[in-house]
Amino acid sequence: MRTRVALVDLSEGTVQYEDAYPEVVSNYLGGRGVNVAYLYRMLPPGTDPLSPANILIFGAGAMTGTGCPNSSRFNVTAKSPESMILGDANCGGFFGPMLRYSGIDRLIILGKAPHPVFLKAVDGKVTIEPAEKYWGLDIPETQAALKKDVDPNAEIACIGPAGENLVRFACVMTGVKNAAARGGMGAVMGSKNLKAVVALGGGGIEIADPDGFLELNEELKQYLCDSKIVKVLGRVGTPLLYEVSNYLGAIRTRNSQDSSFENTLDAEVIHEHVSKMISCHSCVVHCRHRNTHNGEGPEYTTIVLLGANLGIADTANVIRLNNLVNHLGLDVSSTGGIISWAIELYEKGIIDESITGEPLRFGDYDLAVRLINSIAKREGFGAILADSSQAAAKLNDPERKYLTSIKGLPQSDPHDCRYIKGFALGIAVASRGADHLRNRPTLEVLDLPPDFLREIYGADVDPDPTSYKTKEIVVATHEDIYAVIDSMGICKFVCHGFNSPKLLKYEHFSELLEKAFGAKFSVEDLREIGRRIVDLERAFINREGIRSRDDTLPRRYFDEPMPHGLAKGHRIDRDEFQGMLKRYYKLRGWDEDGVVTKERLAELKAPWCKCRRGGA
Amino acid sequence: MKKWRIYTNHELCSGCRACSVACAISHNGVADPARGAIQILRNAFSGYEFQAICRLCEEPECVAACMAAALSKEPGTGRILFDEDRCVGCWMCVMVCPHHAIVRDIKSGKAIRCDQCEGRELPACIAACSTGAIQCVEIVEDPVGSGKD
Numbered sequence: 140m141r142t143r144v145a146l147v148d149l150s151e152g153t154v155q156y157e158d159a160y161p162e163v164v165s166n167y168l169g170g171r172g173v174n175v176a177y178l179y180r181m182l183p184p185g186t187d188p189l190s191p192a193n194i195l196i197f198g199a200g201a202m203t204g205t206g207c208p209n210s211s212r213f214n215v216t217a218k219s220p221e222s223m224i225l226g227d228a229n230c231g232g233f234f235g236p237m238l239r240y241s242g243i244d245r246l247i248i249l250g251k252a253p254h255p256v257f258l259k260a261v262d263g264k265v266t267i268e269p270a271e272k273y274w275g276l277d278i279p280e281t282q283a284a285l286k287k288d289v290d291p292n293a294e295i296a297c298i299g300p301a302g303e304n305l306v307r308f309a310c311v312m313t314g315v316k317n318a319a320a321r322g323g324m325g326a327v328m329g330s331k332n333l334k335a336v337v338a339l340g341g342g343g344i345e346i347a348d349p350d351g352f353l354e355l356n357e358e359l360k361q362y363l364c365d366s367k368i369v370k371v372l373g374r375v376g377t378p379l380l381y382e383v384s385n386y387l388g389a390i391r392t393r394n395s396q397d398s399s400f401e402n403t404l405d406a407e408v409i410h411e412h413v414s415k416m417i418s419c420h421s422c423v424v425h426c427r428h429r430n431t432h433n434g435e436g437p438e439y440t441t442i443v444l445l446g447a448n449l450g451i452a453d454t455a456n457v458i459r460l461n462n463l464v465n466h467l468g469l470d471v472s473s474t475g476g477i478i479s480w481a482i483e484l485y486e487k488g489i490i491d492e493s494i495t496g497e498p499l500r501f502g503d504y505d506l507a508v509r510l511i512n513s514i515a516k517r518e519g520f521g522a523i524l525a526d527s528s529q530a531a532a533k534l535n536d537p538e539r540k541y542l543t544s545i546k547g548l549p550q551s552d553p554h555d556c557r558y559i560k561g562f563a564l565g566i567a568v569a570s571r572g573a574d575h576l577r578n579r580p581t582l583e584v585l586d587l588p589p590d591f592l593r594e595i596y597g598a599d600v601d602p603d604p605t606s607y608k609t610k611e612i613v614v615a616t617h618e619d620i621y622a623v624i625d626s627m628g629i630c631k632f633v634c635h636g637f638n639s640p641k642l643l644k645y646e647h648f649s650e651l652l653e654k655a656f657g658a659k660f661s662v663e664d665l666r667e668i669g670r671r672i673v674d675l676e677r678a679f680i681n682r683e684g685i686r687s688r689d690d691t692l693p694r695r696y697f698d699e700p701m702p703h704g705l706a707k708g709h710r711i712d713r714d715e716f717q718g719m720l721k722r723y724y725k726l727r728g729w730d731e732d733g734v735v736t737k738e739r740l741a742e743l744k745a746p747w748c749k750c751r752r753g754g755a
Numbered sequence: 756m757k758k759w760r761i762y763t764n765h766e767l768c769s770g771c772r773a774c775s776v777a778c779a780i781s782h783n784g785v786a787d788p789a790r791g792a793i794q795i796l797r798n799a800f801s802g803y804e805f806q807a808i809c810r811l812c813e814e815p816e817c818v819a820a821c822m823a824a825a826l827s828k829e830p831g832t833g834r835i836l837f838d839e840d841r842c843v844g845c846w847m848c849v850m851v852c853p854h855h856a857i858v859r860d861i862k863s864g865k866a867i868r869c870d871q872c873e874g875r876e877l878p879a880c881i882a883a884c885s886t887g888a889i890q891c892v893e894i895v896e897d898p899v900g901s902g903k904d
Contacts, residue, residue: 205776206773206776206777206780208885233772240788279800282800283800292789315800340789342787343779343783343786343787343789343790344785344786345784345785345786346786350781353777353780353879353883356777356883357882357883360773360885363885364885414802415766418770420772421771421772422769422771422773423885425886429802435799
């Protein structure tokens with residue numbers, strides 16, 4: 140499997156090309172896995188994420204662009220200016236496939252351009268082009284202008300005002316709504332004076348067994364389209380989860396002070412504002428809404444983080460906030476989490492108008508609009524909020540007692556994790572901070588029979604979601620396969636574990652890789668790739684200082700019982716939590732402080748995990 | 756050997772381009788939607804996506820415009836046949852097609868156009884589509900007619 144790398148030095152204005160060592164592909168596959176392998180070897184520990192020394196990597200997954208179901212995804216990876224540890228964001232849309240069609244599987248970007256630039260990838264070549272005229276434009280304006288100037292068929296990943304202004308939770312965006320959102324990868328682009336990457340195609344991807352591959356794709360398409368969860372996601376999208384969480388009493392509401400909210404954000408109500416369901420590249424789900432307020436979305440995450448969490452119930456207004464955040468290039472999860480934090484601090488009298496400039500209250504749509512705009516522009520109080528969790532001292536909450544975050548990253552999952560203990564362990568150990576996309580064991584809510592669970596987890600696990608027992612097995616199993624899914628470049632919505640106990644799993648991945656590329660990966664090879672990626676990401680954050688003490692939860696999850704619904708009275712017991720954590724480290728083979736062993740690290744950072752030229 | 760007439764419904768099209776990729780793999784062995792004989796014209800910002808594919812015009816402009824006689828209309832079925840060896844890459848067909856259904860193949864210097872996947876159980880684009888936005892009916896040969904339905 141050939142992996143073509145373009146090494147771009149923006150300080151020097153040079154581009155070099157090489158094929159990745161075959162071992163990096165056989166050990167880390169592609170996408171997220173190969174990105175972290177390069178980042179680990181090439182980035183010196185302690186690097187300032189917003190300095191020219193940070194390394195920014197765009198990497199397509201192994202199957203990205205091949206046309207197999209939901210193969211649209213790519214990863215953007217760098218050290219995060221928000222969490223100061225691993226920054227790695229996975230994104231769909233059409234850019235990842237087009238980058239690959241352009242003959243480039245991975246862009247490694249070093250240094251800082253002396254003036255705003257964009258990169259143009261076409262037919263195996265990358266050029267550095269001036270971008271002064273696009274600086275200051277928002278996400279739709281940037282893409283419209285570049286399509287007009289470069290090529291109407293180009294696919295573009297870019298930053299908006301938030302990235303330019305180094306907001307620590309600025310995203311990289313492509314299309315109207317697809318975002319490599321988490322960890323401030325947009326700010327890293329802004330710090331390098333890089334406005335956009337424009338991909339134009341050129342050669343496509345050669346398929347080893349065209350007839351066999353098409354036959355397999357058709358079979359998988361049918362299998363997926365017959366699945367109930369794919370059908371319902373295709374009809375109303377992720378907001379379908381809102382009612383489930385609300386029924387449980389686990390919707391993060393008013394900065395997690397409450398845990399249930401209005402039914403104005405139910406999927407069917409949202410759907411009254413939707414004109415069509417559309418999709419990413421080669422997608423069989425089509426879960427993305429084209430809304431009637433000039434945008435796409437909202438997702439479940441958005442309606443909760445910018446709706447319930449801010450106390451805003453009006454459906455149209457929540458969708459308008461979704462569109463605004465996407466136009467400016469901000470991460471929805473952090474935007475909602477940081478604003479709700481500030482409002483609670485104001486309500487509790489911990490901060491006042493001398494810093495906020497105006498009264499802050501939940502349920503105020505106009506206030507939310509003002510704050511979002513001021514964050515993206517870094518104006519007034521927004522300049523403080525733009526620093527995300529790192530604004531803690533300025534907000535008189537140095538220990539982040541009222542911020543729902545872990546390792547400096549605000550929680551993305553709209554689900555309050557006090558009820559389902561596996562969710563709590565998952566966000567505590569996730570390699571990029573409080574995040575559900577690394578390992579959320581969604582099957583915990585499905586009440587599956589013990590035999591079926593044994594088949595999935597390879598061990599007897601406790602089916603009770605409120606039990607602390609065996610959750611380390613559950614979390615690690617999901618974590619491994621999600622790492623492989625992200626490295627395949629396939630969407631989690633058609634893969635095992637994230638929404639369903641069925642769908643695509645290792646066996647399917649193995650077959651896809653063989654038919655597409657003639658590449659032999661056994662099921663056990665792929666499982667080991669998953670474990671290797673999790674371990675190397677852990678080693679990366681260990682090197683930046685992360686230890687067991689950092690694998691914790693927002694204070695409120697331990698100290699305050701949940702107020703509503705089925706989840707009422709539930710919280711996380713500190714001793715039980717520590718027990719889960721210890722068992723998880725043991726299962727992973729890490730030491731008691733959550734550190735990857737020297738022996739394992741020696742295997743992981745083999746000499747081929749780097750560019751043939753440049754870097755460490 | 757089955758011969759197909761392909762129809763599209765843009766209201767069901769989610770814009771995913773699986774059809775274009777499958778077409779390119781089926782005909783060229785390469786995943787590249789730019790080389791598919793079905794194209795998805797989409798603009799997420801303007802809010803549209805629809806399929807451009809040969810509609811087997813009754814009086815095909817492409818056939819009339821082709822100076823190399825690479826394109827011809829098949830008697831009895833109304834299908835447009837394409838003799839790639841004769842194509843000189845002048846792109847006249849691309850210019851005159853009112854449906855944007857013919858594509859330039861920059862690599863080969865030839866036109867790319869739909870051959871309705873003669874012989875396949877189903878055209879590759881339809882086999883790949885997950886929304887039912889592309890459909891086909893088998894052409895019943897009419898020995899004296901033009902093949903019009």
